[in-house]
Amino acid sequence: MKIDDIARIAEVSKSAVSLALNGKPGVSQETRERILKIAEKHKYNPRPSSKIQNNKQSKIFRFVACTHTGIITEQYQSQSFFMELINNIDQSFTSKGYSLIISSINVDSLEQEISNLEKQQSSSGILMLGTNLTEEQIKSVAKLQPNLVVLDTCFETLDINFIVMNNVLGAYQAGEYLIELGHKKIGYVESSSRMYNFDMRKKGFQKVMSENNLMIQPEHTFQMSPTDVSVQEAFKQSILNLKGNLATALFCECDYMAISVIKTLNELNINVPEDISVIGFDNIAESQIISPELTTIHVKKDKISSLAVEKLIREIDHNEDDKMKIFVDTELIIRKSCCSPNEK
Template sequence: MKIDDIAKLANVSKSAVSLALNGKNGVSKETRDKIIKIAQEHGYIPRPIIKADQYFPTSSKLLRFVACTNEGIVTEHYETMPFFTELINNIDKQIGSNGYSLIVSAISIKNLKEEIARLEQEQKSAGILLLGTNLTPEQINIVSSVQPNLVVLDTCFETLDVNFVVMNNIYGAYQAGKYLIELGHKNIGYVESTTRMYNFDMRRKGFLQALEENDLKIAEHNYFSISPTVITSQEEFKIKIKDQINKLPSALFCEADYMAISVIKSLSELSIQVPNDISIIGFDNIFESQVITPELTTINVKKDRIALLAVEKLIREIDNNENDKIKLFVDTDLIERNSCKAVR
């Protein structure tokens, strides 16, 4: 989070942000309060003018949610992506009900060690909820070395002495595979993310397991790769579809809902109807999955449950000095809508 970002969110100039955060005249009280509120919500504290405790609660009741941004999955605009928005909102509800306050901080993955140390130096937290979606074990260990009261969300590395709470990716994708097979699909395709991470790798494992148990395989030409972070028609995908228009799979599993919605848009532009010509199933159950036409059949990730378990564990570590580390997998649900149909 930079001054430029705060200025955009507040719809004011950078100079107005500087004046407000430095306690100088030149901006109205209403504007100053608005800017400070945005800075508080995003964990931004300018150095060295503002004292942290001027606007933020004491460290004993402060929890920090940290997202490490890059150009892959967790971009600088990650908070606009439905999955992360829903997760953060659920975390905030759980924290508030337990008498704690939440600061949301976004830092660059390139300067992880320096940035996490800076955040904790400027405003010490009682514990960190770390969005681990795009992080390596080494990077997670860096955060753990700075703040040992740590729970990592949205990924899991079993060999680390760290708490993890994550959706059961293998089970969810296995559910998706079994569902398509029960509908009679045998010629099934797979749409994978161009950017790889733990969640996607586990989903691929679970989906292929469901197929293997039923003596099915995915033909090499039925693997497709698209971007996981935008909802738009995908040109390379359309080209590959057109190249095999006479031998299309009857169903496609997409590693995330964003990808599934992009696939539906792309197929529509080629006059290929979902689900009459091809069935589509996604993963995540984001809000947009209900407003696309047709509504998307998907795997529901229980973001509220993940948030509850993560916050409860972190608070137990803080309040009760609970040192036992845990790895929690939260099972998923199949949400049946209108993007899949049985094979005749």
């Protein structure tokens, strides 16, 4: 039994396993107990640590996720998108010989908690999950640790590094695909919690609709939670109220919403894609488990992770001062949840 095996079973990163096994802060109590139980069950015996540390191993980087923002909950590591992102970051740092500490922080005390963590164990730099954070919150972190790369959001006017998926392109690709299939009566499922990513996706989708002289009708615009994967009663009632005036396709701002849409439509005996095509965004693992398999927009989380790690290391090792805003292009993944309206 190795740390890799424990991380796989517990569905967390290797860094989270290391923190839990060594009694260090940075993981929730629930996660710590789960890891310790797995280690005990499989009789994990850690290798004796070497007393010799090279310069790389002595450098510690911190990954910070801010919880209670409407999108990032305390259980964020169990969500496919963030789990995959963190694992990619962890692997990127490990492959380069550096250590990574994962810290979850309540957004209401962001500045104070970052300050306390840095006093307890100073880091060489911070990778921060900026989902739903404000400009002021991000600026406050940059004052405490200038070696900062922010993921999953972007503020162009801040002199801070941002790396994010190209949301505008991704939503444009989704709309373009639906239009190419022949859909004209297209609906939009948006998140009840707003953030940069969702706003940019809306911008991209509206752009492709406008370019094709199409409009999203108000009655075909729906709201739902971006994190609950279940039958959505409000959406269900909205569909019933349409009394047959259904859109032929729906774009959903994330895969969790797309999966909830499919579950809800199934309960109403509305078939996907025969009655309504559904397309999502993110390409999470669950998108291939739902039936029918979800057509979606692939976010290159591995590329985002490697670029973020490389940028942070360049700032530390090579004193690179230039700040960057990097947009990583997306890719359309065609599966089985969309078809031409003429195929009904």
